[in-house]
Amino acid sequence: xxxxxxxxxxxxxxxxxxxxxxxxxxxxxxxxxxxxxxxxxxxxxxxxxxx
Numbered sequence: 001x002x003x004x005x006x007x008x009x010x011x012x013x014x015x016x017x018x019x020x021x022x023x024x025x026x027x028x029x030x031x032x033x034x035x036x037x038x039x040x041x042x043x044x045x046x047x048x049x050x051x
Contacts, residue, residue, distance in 0.1 A: 013020055043049060
């Protein structure tokens, strides 16, 4: 069963690599956005940085 699933996966990746690339790019952009948002909130709300 596992070999059949692996074979199907390889075939889809070879035929349509964007099915792997697009979610990876979206996930990377989302993580970057959350990191930048967290840094901005820390800079805005941390009273020790306002000295």
